[in-house]
Amino acid sequence: MAFFSWPLAAASSTKCSGDIFAFCQRATMFEWSRAFGMAVLTNRMGLIVDFLLPRRPVSHQAKSGPNKDAWRDFVYGRAMQAWRARPLTGFPLKFAMVYLSDDPAPGDINNFVKPVQDVLCALIYGDDSMIRDVSAHMRLLSEPNGIRGLPEKLAQALIDGEACVYVAIHDSNELAEELR
Incomplete structure (x- = not known):
């Protein structure tokens, strides 16, 4: 002990x-x-921080520089409200993102992830290499979406019918847990 x-x-x-x-x-x-080169069991922290971005995301392939800059500034401001500590260092993390879209042709979810990750680097986590797991999802608000088991902020956004991006940083899971 x-x-x-x-x-x-x-x-x-x-x-x-x-x-x-x-x-x-x-x-x-x-x-x-x-x-000391020892393997120790640690408590899994699970969710570290989560927040909503109540706007449509901007793709990293967007041609408009001002739109991309405004999106980055918006993400940074919202993340700063949710995270008031120093950037995390020294252990693996999971990045999760859900885009709730009111647009019938919302775009490619993969193109929305990188701009958000880049903004959070050095704000919430010290280095991109800490992100070992990425989970990205898109759901249309016009389709049925259940809320059971969802994080409170994401469930409320679905109930409100709010087009937004939900972002969460978690402690990374064992690979077997991720692949279930």
Whole structure:
């Protein structure tokens, strides 16, 4: 038991407070185990941060520079409201995105992911290489969509019929969990 108490004590002595204590605790345990070459079991944190972007996304293939810049600024502003801590470092993450579209020809979901990921790098996570899993989905608001089991913010957007992009950063899962 003493093996697991040291990282917890170390985390509480760092400059961590409030909502970010769990992040510091996890990073401290991860860094400590890496430094000594040991494999340790860590608590899975699951959802780290999520937020809505109540606009249609802009594709990374968009030709208009001002539209792309305005989209990046909008994403940055909304992400800043949701995330007030330093960028995460030192452990793998999952990026998840859902586009709820009111457009019958919404475009290619793959082209909407990269601009959002790029904005979040250095704001929420320290480096793109931390993203080990990507999940991207698009649903038309004109079609039936169930809300059971959805995150609260995404479920509310569906109920409201709001065209938007839902973004979530999670702790990365084991590969077997991702491929079920």
